[in-house]
Amino acid sequence: MTRADACAGILWAGATAYALFGGADFGGGFWDLVAGGAERGERPRAVIQRSLTPVWEANHVWLIFILVVLWTAFPPAFSAVMTTLYVPLALAALGIVLRGSGFAFRKSIEGLGGRRAAGATFAISSLLTPFFMGAVVGAVAAGHVPAAGDGDPFSSWLQPLPLLTGAMFVATGAYLAAVFLVGDAGRAGDEEMRRYFARRALVAAAVAGIAAAFGLVELHAETRYVFDRLVHEGLPLVILSALCGVGVLALLLAATRQAGAPRSRLLRPLAAGAVISVVWGWGVAQFPYLLPTSLTISGAAAPPDTLATVIVVFLFAAVLVLPALGLLYWLSQKEMLGE
């Protein structure tokens, strides 16, 4: 494996972590959005708030990690994406600002009206931000970003595959969040909320699955290279993802049916496994391209010492950041963190 390939792997590891943690974070905002009025939505919102508050900032550092690795290790790819997809990227950045400030403000702002406005800002941007990020990823995978950059700012992403990918991002985040919240509510002994989120996880899983199926059809139409590799080299990952998805569905069905169903330790790992295998399936499918089919990993790679630095930094991150992150999640799950 070359240094450039290793850096691409690091990029994908960051994307995986962001899809899992950032995705679940966006999904929490999505369920907040559809929780109903102040009275009806109070209990689910409280569960969401408790789960998100201590971890949301750390969840989003993965995005910065991805951007930094991309521009340092693969500068031409970063520039090509930025000069082509600046419309959805700027909208995603707008969503990030609205979301973060809305979330931080909504519990501190004075008056119910202000809190609702901040909360609505947080929730709506939780829907829009992953949608535009998905559109960016879909446009890259579909090969709509030329290596030289300056692709069409609209037709590069206003196409079926990028838009479907956006929808898939929203649904996947909602699905992950609901699965995590099933666990959180279960641990808190809140049976009603456990079933509430289990039902929603089922719906979100179905929507994500349908979007993925249509996405495959569109992938076939828009970029044969990626499609062919996905159903050949990427096939084991596709099958793994499907198996994880079916397992999650079975566990969720059990959770919605029986009131006192035993809590399964497998639910979260299986849900995460489904997402992880999709992210890596995408990576395998477009290998060795960063921008299919115009810019390869080695063609976009920075000089060797820069790549070595990125690898060393990643090793440091693995030694320092991952245990710290584990500590944060552990404390959060042990209910040691609260306001």
Place this chain on the structure above:
Amino acid sequence: MPWLDPLPLAASASNLLAAREQMAFTLGFHIVLSCLGVALPATILVANYLGLKRGDDDAMELARRWSKAMAVTFAVGAVTGTVLSFEFGLLWPHFMDRFGSAFGIAFAIEGIFFFLEAIFLAIYIYGWKRLSGWAHFWSGVPMVITGIGGAFAVVAANSWMNQPQGFTLDAAGKVVDTNPVKVLFNPATGYEVPHMILAAYMVVGFLVASIYAVGMLRGRRDRLHRLGLLIPLTIACIATPIQLFVGDTAAREVADHQPAKFAGMECIQKTGTHQTEYVGGVCTSSGVKGAIPIPDLDSFLVGFSADTEVVGLADIPADERPPANTLLHLAFDGMVGIGSALLLLGAWFAFAWWRRRDIPRTPWFLRAVAISGAGAILALWAGWIVTEVGRQPWIVQGYMRTSEAVTDAGGIWFAFALTLALYAAIGTIAILILRAMSRRWRAGDAGPETPYAPPAEVAP
């Protein structure tokens, strides 16, 4: 999409100006919040330490309050910082394309520091209730270290733009080889990094102290307010004299390595010895108008002798001179002037403390502290203008012009207008929230627990 063409979305020659304004505004906004991220943790931990070690409930209460305020400012700082990483690509794609492999090195390192800071900040902010006192205190210590580390990495990247090194270009101008150590430890890192970290401690110290000075001026002279003034003011007053020394060194380094920037800062037109130092005034090509001239001082400050030669703008090619000389000059003088005033304020405080173990009795002292926070922020912005506008027309000094780096994308003015409105709203709401928090603390109310639960029913 032809229907969009008549709108200001169309790309235009004014992209450079729009992109620079957008970058300046968003950075100017973020830099204040990042100062809070760098220096507020240490300020909080001092109060926390006093609270634990001496059983001082007031100090403990201050630490608790400041940590709640930090939860708000860090959240806004995290999103405005994310916006900046988008802007590198959205506004300056050709810079990132050509130099991302060198410029990015520092940011890759910054990523680790920021990650760790976000993690430990979350543990500290939300760990007040359930973690034991000292475990909680120690969970906060990494915030201080990572805050400084993150500032080092980000400012090293900026230093590199001022004094780039550690890369090899091929004939086409492409970076073909890098030396990460030389990129990180470029000649400007040595003075820019401490200058910025000290600035963060000054901004936070004076800003927090100024809030309690206003409270004391309004008659709230309890022990909590006194301590709330003393802790941050002491930190700021320790940082200030070191800062003036570092800043003085920095100015001499700039005179040596970036003569165009220095000439712009000081409005020097003709190269020569015995240069006059102009305080204030308007820069014109025939010299400074309306300034207070101090003969020979500029040469003396640069080389400790009036015979030191200082390069003037006339000897710099017209297309390599920094723009907006008056702005640059006044920003530099403003920064130095405010810094010197803050030094005097610190000396006054130190003298009174030495004589009577108390702050000066006159309300003029509290009034001075009350405006010191705003003053420190103004000095911070002025310094940032000096380093950024002073480097123009270059984005990478001597290698790439800002005009070569800018995007061809349309809609930058539109995005800038939207950003102005959005950031104005966010800034206003954040300040209103912090004020409301402070009102609630005074009223002894903990505030709402769930986001927007219906109002609690009043018992009949």
